[in-house]
Amino acid sequence: MAEAAVRLTALAEDLLGKPFPVRLRAWDGSEAGPPDGPVLVVRHRRALRRLLWRPGELGLARAWVAGDIDVDGDLYTVLDRLTGVVWERADAHRDPDSRLRRLRDPRLRTAARGLLALGGVLPPPPPPPEEVGHRAGSSHTKRRDRQAISHHYDVGNDFYELVLGPSMVYSCAYWGDGALTLEDAQRAKLDLVARKLALKEGDRLLDVGSGWGSMAIHAAREYGARVTGVTLSREQAAYARKRVAEAGLTDRVEIRVQDYRDVTDGPYDAISSIGMAEHVGSGRYQEYAAQLHALLRTGGRLLNHQIARRPQTDEATYEVDEFIDRYVFPDGELSPLGATVAGLENAGFEVRDVESIREHYALTLRRWVANLEDGWEQGVALTSPGRARVWRLYMAASALSFERNRIGVNQVLAVNTGADGASGLPLRTRTWT
Incomplete structure (x- = not known):
């Protein structure tokens, strides 16, 4: 040889x-x-x-x-x-x-x-153990979604602390305007979402896919909102409840282990969905949009923060990324921005603003990769060598995909506009800039 x-x-x-x-x-x-x-x-x-x-x-x-x-x-x-x-x-x-x-x-x-x-002529080597096993039944049933979410998010809160840093925000940060650290940029992103939703004292906010509670805590502490956060990850929920208690916000924030399809206690004044819709699936997206629309009061706002892929000339030829599907986000699906906007509009929303923050995600991912590389031995000890290698590869490859415009990320502000056409928004929509 x-x-x-x-x-x-x-x-x-x-x-x-x-x-x-x-x-x-x-x-x-x-x-x-x-x-x-x-x-x-x-x-x-x-x-x-x-x-x-x-x-x-x-x-x-x-x-x-x-x-x-x-x-x-x-x-x-x-x-x-x-x-x-x-x-x-x-x-x-x-x-x-x-x-x-x-x-x-x-x-x-x-x-x-x-x-x-x-x-050499030998049988195929067995896949490394972090690969997702056989998945029975149709995708995006409630049971299968719980399993998919557990695979990705129940890796261990200590591991995510190492990668994400103190902010514990697992979505695109917002850089610029003096944001020098990852924590600054994540705080800026949470505040941008709150300002787009025009949160104020006493507003009811539903945070769909609430993760480790960062958005819920920010909205309650900084804006006086009453927040319900829902997640399918039991590890995330336990961590978020602990943070809420330590912040003295148990009277304003409730964290539930609950599927968004099972939320029935509307109407809410605002809904934030940050990095969650990628788990919904294109076949279920209309159901997702309709459910959120039904949970909002007339004049209420939705901020949908979602990764998008580039559209294809023939959408029938689109193939899910096998590495991501088998090792990272089981059953995760990306859709073009146009499909997301159409889905929200078909559910009755009026889309009022779309902001692309693609370059911001590349910067965020590079910080996460640096955190993992700096604490590599600890990361391996907290998970396994294979799992740590999965995270390093997918985050680095994703950073390049955002930089090269192969994928993007967008914040879509939509309103449950009343029958009289009143949106409740000022004539100059972008009052948050």
Whole structure:
């Protein structure tokens, strides 16, 4: 197996039809590729067998999670160069017959034979243990949603404290206007949401997907709101209740372990949904929008903060990211911004403002990655080596996706406008700026 890196690089370049964008180091110590920059390290031949059995992103992700591949140097540079190649190839295969043509591609068959020679003829390696197991029944039933939320959020509050920092906010921060630290930027985001909702003393706020209670506490402490927070994560709820008690806000904040579909104690003056709608699913989005509309009083406001993907010419060809679905957010779905706005409007909302804060999420994710890398040994001890590697990869890759405009994040302000057309908003809507 001498010079395995040379053989692997040659296979990759033949398949891509261009130079391999990063340097590669193989298990035999050999290296090949451009001399500058970070190095993609293939620690074990098992990584090649993973690619043979699941070509593409999922095979690579499994190899990363298992520690079969690694990066020596800057992870972002390696991911950026590799994903750039992947997206170029994806753009070239958007038509319906692309999959069949790929199977017939002689370069693909040559690459498979080369991987087989280097990786060996053995059964497929078992997936690393953090992969989501078999999921029975239809997606986005109440039971299955509870399981999906538990997989992602019940990793351990101590682990999330390490990654998120003292703010314990797991959504895009809002940078600028003097926000120098992650905590400053998260506080600015919570305040932006409160101001868009025009919260005031005594208002009833429903915080859907309330997480560790940060929005509920901010709204009650800074604006005097009476807040009901709902989450499906029991670990989040226990943590949030403790924080509420320590803040002396138990008379103003209630945290429930409850599905948003089971909330019946409206009407509320305002609803915040921050980073929750991605778990709803496109098939259930109209139900989600209608439920929130029904829970708002006439003139009440909804602030829907949601990640969006880029629209496709043929939406029928959209495929869920396998790595994210199996290792990070089971059953999570991203929709284009236009579909989100249409869903809210179809439920009866009047959409009054849309703000894209895409670049802000890239900055936020890079801070989270830095927190994890700085406390790597602790993070591994709090979870497992595989789980820590999953979080590092998905957050770093997501940061690049936001930076390259492959995904975005938007705050949509919508109003339950009355039958007389009165929205209750001032003529100059953006009074929060």
